[in-house]
């Protein structure tokens with residue numbers, strides 16, 4: 590039996606709290622406090638990266654999480670929970686959802702996504718799987734492989750979609766994702782205003798994830814500074 594994550598986040602905002610080692614706020618403690626602020630504001634779930642951050646955020650907030658583990662491998666461009674090793678590590682935290690790259694690109698050690706999904710279903714039957722996709726072909730693959738949630742996370746972040754923005758032409762691409770996907774869609778990636786977040790829900794998304802615009806002060810400060818200095 591699957592957990593009730595999808596009911597919890599229905600038509601709601603999920604805050605992503607992530608800071609990589611190269612970012613100024615890289616710290617599980619700081620991410621846990623970011624998540625606490627998000628919870629106090631009304632966020633019903635948190636998206637977060639790495640086993641230590643997931644555990645710190647679970648301890649601090651007791652909110653359900655979309656967990657992932659970003660790792661760079663030399664033989665692959667895929668970095669969001671790329672192999673079975675990271676999938677297992679994230680699921681072992683008790684994360685309600687494990688998110689991973691579904692962009693059709695070669696995975697490390699040539700691991701096959703279909704094998705990873707089959708193995709996850711066997712080892713973690715209660716855990717939901719979220720596909721971080723970039724294109725409509727990726728959405729179709731995620732549906733065929735039986736992912737529980739389709740996210741637009743990688744749209745604009747692959748060679749094929751470079752320069753694209755989810756919000757372009759009143760979310761034209763997102764509308765196509767909603768028409769294509771047979772499972773709930775979570776809008777994610779560059780949703781940087783409350784109005785855009787609201788629009789994603791109005792268009793029919795199951796939920797919307799906002800990260801940088803809430804939890805990356807370097808990004809937020811840069812927007813203000815660039816506007817003032819323009």
Ligand SMILES: CC(=O)N[C@H](C=O)[C@@H](O)[C@H](O)[C@H](O)COP(=O)(O)O
Nearest residue numbers: 605742746778779780799800801802
């Ligand atoms: C492309 C990629 O690696 N995205 C990551 C996925 O988890 C995060 O760095 C983003 O912050 C997250 O997707 C939320 O998006 P935004 O921060 O734009 O609201």
